[in-house]
Amino acid sequence: MTDTNNISIKRVEKSRLENLDFENLSFGRDFADHLFVCKYSNGKWGESRIEPYANISMAPSIAVLHYGQTIFEGMKAQKNDDGDIFIFRPEKNVERMNKSAVRLGMPEISEEIFVEGLKELLKIDREWVPNKTGSSLYIRPFMFAIDEYIGVRSSDEYIFMIITSPVGSYYSEPLRVKVETEYIRAAEGGVGFAKAAGNYAGSLLPAKKAMDEGYHQIIWTDAKEHKYIEESGTMNLMFIIDGIIITPPAGNTILDGVTRDSALTIAKDLGYKVEERRISIDEVIEAHGNGTLEDAFGTGTAVTITHIKTIGFNGTDYELPAIDTREKSLKMLSQLEAIKLGKGEDPHNWVVKI
Numbered sequence: 001m002t003d004t005n006n007i008s009i010k011r012v013e014k015s016r017l018e019n020l021d022f023e024n025l026s027f028g029r030d031f032a033d034h035l036f037v038c039k040y041s042n043g044k045w046g047e048s049r050i051e052p053y054a055n056i057s058m059a060p061s062i063a064v065l066h067y068g069q070t071i072f073e074g075m076k077a078q079k080n081d082d083g084d085i086f087i088f089r090p091e092k093n094v095e096r097m098n099k100s101a102v103r104l105g106m107p108e109i110s111e112e113i114f115v116e117g118l119k120e121l122l123k124i125d126r127e128w129v130p131n132k133t134g135s136s137l138y139i140r141p142f143m144f145a146i147d148e149y150i151g152v153r154s155s156d157e158y159i160f161m162i163i164t165s166p167v168g169s170y171y172s173e174p175l176r177v178k179v180e181t182e183y184i185r186a187a188e189g190g191v192g193f194a195k196a197a198g199n200y201a202g203s204l205l206p207a208k209k210a211m212d213e214g215y216h217q218i219i220w221t222d223a224k225e226h227k228y229i230e231e232s233g234t235m236n237l238m239f240i241i242d243g244i245i246i247t248p249p250a251g252n253t254i255l256d257g258v259t260r261d262s263a264l265t266i267a268k269d270l271g272y273k274v275e276e277r278r279i280s281i282d283e284v285i286e287a288h289g290n291g292t293l294e295d296a297f298g299t300g301t302a303v304t305i306t307h308i309k310t311i312g313f314n315g316t317d318y319e320l321p322a323i324d325t326r327e328k329s330l331k332m333l334s335q336l337e338a339i340k341l342g343k344g345e346d347p348h349n350w351v352v353k354i
């Protein structure tokens with residue numbers, strides 16, 4: 001056991017790294033040797049620890065299993081050819097985790113515990129960070145309620161944990177997405193803006209139905225009218241109509257994506273026109289009809305920028321322009337990737353070297 005920055009560290013006796021096939025990484029199935037953990041009790045966060053990744057023991061009565069009081073974040077660490085490791089805008093993830101925590105009645109966490117813990121974890125598991133194009137070490141910080149109590153109230157005790165997973169691309173091809181007009185994801189005043197696990201649980205049945213019909217994902221529409229586009233199951237959405245990048249406003253029913261914000265900033269830096277406003281599915285279909293729908297894509301930590309090739313709506317599949325014609329989003333993607341790898345300019349100081 002060693003101690004760094006007030007984090008007590010217990011290392012694995014034998015690394016599992018030799019079992020990992022870096023050439024064939026899928027998403028989210030392999031986990032690095034160590035995890036970071038910190039417990040909240042008596043109104044404060046306690047000692048931080050880094051320990052071997054292992055099963056956790058819990059009582060069947062813990063609150064999270066019954067009322068879903070749990071939130072999470074998604075981040076990535078990337079390695080360049082010199083072996084330097086970078087993370088991207090970690091303060092945004094702390095900020096969003098704390099917004100989610102407040103909404104779910106959970107305690108906020110300090111940037112120090114979150115980011116310093118993550119940095120130490122990445123130093124210890126640095127060999128797990130892939131340096132192949134399209135691969136990265138996906139980082140999953142999460143917090144969950146652990147009171148052994150099944151009355152309905154906010155828990156007094158919580159665990160904050162970070163696990164990491166070497167990953168390849170989330171999607172291996174441009175997407176076929178279906179506009180969802182039966183189920184909803186979030187309503188005004190709900191938890192749509194939070195990265196609450198329950199938002200994802202509610203998406204699984206509609207997504208499965210869409211997958212059974214040959215789509216990869218759904219496009220959520222608003223809860224009142226099923227008219228306005230919200231987000232997709234794993235990403236925020238952007239459309240380019242007549243040269244203008246249009247994306248629905250985040251922060252209420254829509255997740256405030258870090259990649260969304262970064263992509264919009266890069267777009268503005270490149271001189272592209274950006275509109276954050278409500279966009280109806282009718283507007284998208286009309287633009288497709290008159291030839292002004294140039295592009296549609298998703299943004300997210302896991303998916304980075306992933307192009308949409310087909311939009312299914314009311315039984316019709318609308319095919320979008322060929323991916324190699326999508327100059328703006330391709331340029332945004334390459335700039336984003338370059339910044340994340342510490343290459344070239346980082347005008348907004350987004351990148352943190354480990």
Ligand code: COI
Nearest residue numbers: 074075234300301302303
């Ligand atoms: C992310 O992009 O990091 C996410 O959390 C989305 C998803 C994989 C659930």
